[in-house]
Amino acid sequence: xxxxxxxxxxxxxxxxxxxxxxxxxxxxxxxxxxxxxxxxxxxxxxxxxxxxxxxxxxxxxxxxxxxxxxxxxxxxxxxxxxxxxxxxxxxxxxxxxxxxxxxxxxxxxxxxxxxxxxxxxxxxxxxxxxxxxxxxxxxxxxxxxxxxxxxxxxxxxxxxxxxxxxxxxxxxx
Numbered sequence: 001x002x003x004x005x006x007x008x009x010x011x012x013x014x015x016x017x018x019x020x021x022x023x024x025x026x027x028x029x030x031x032x033x034x035x036x037x038x039x040x041x042x043x044x045x046x047x048x049x050x051x052x053x054x055x056x057x058x059x060x061x062x063x064x065x066x067x068x069x070x071x072x073x074x075x076x077x078x079x080x081x082x083x084x085x086x087x088x089x090x091x092x093x094x095x096x097x098x099x100x101x102x103x104x105x106x107x108x109x110x111x112x113x114x115x116x117x118x119x120x121x122x123x124x125x126x127x128x129x130x131x132x133x134x135x136x137x138x139x140x141x142x143x144x145x146x147x148x149x150x151x152x153x154x155x156x157x158x159x160x161x162x163x164x165x166x167x168x169x170x171x172x173x
Contacts, residue, residue: 038137038146038173045135046148046168052108053150053164056082056092066090082107089155091164094121094133105133105150105164118143130154130162137173145172 059080060066066089079087085107086093095104101119106112120134136147146169153164 035173038140039170041137042146042148042168042170042173046166048109049105049148049150050166053091053105053166056080056085056087056108057090057163060087060090089153089161089163091153093152094131094150097121101133120147140173142172145169 056079059082063079065079065087079085082092084099084103085105086095086103092105092108093103095101095106097119100114101107106114116138118136118138120136122132122134131152133150134147135150136143140146149165149167149169151165151167154162
């Protein structure tokens with residue numbers, strides 16, 4: 001008598017149980033992929049903004065315009081190729097919403113899709129007039145803890161200048 005080849009019911013149940021356990025362990029890792037993607041996106045944006053800030057500052061120093069302050073015009077306040085970018089102490093300003101933020105730090109970047117982000121300009125630096133721009137993804141889980149912060153440079157009267165700063169907060173992504 002020939003035995004038919006195949007799996008018994010017990011073998012199939014054991015395989016299904018093992019697959020269920022693996023799925024239960026792997027599912028939480030899979031669901032956090034969106035947060036990891038936002039975190040990676042913000043860290044890349046931080047690096048891009050930092051690079052743009054450094055390049056703009058280098059051009060300002062090379063052209064002897066380290067003390068440029070205010071909105072840039074097509075004349076003497078222009079630094080390098082940044083025709084519409086305002087500068088303070090040789091660093092780009094935060095920009096304004098009515099110019100799609102391109103008259104500030106985002107104007108130093110080649111391409112930036114502003115429709116994918118929320119912008120919050122604040123005066124959050126204590127005892128100073130430095131502008132702060134928070135940039136967060138539209139669909140972030142917790143935009144209060146998922147953003148890139150750009151802080152303008154300071155050039156106080158008679159005081160020491162401070163450089164602009166770029167920081168990323170990704171704990172809520």
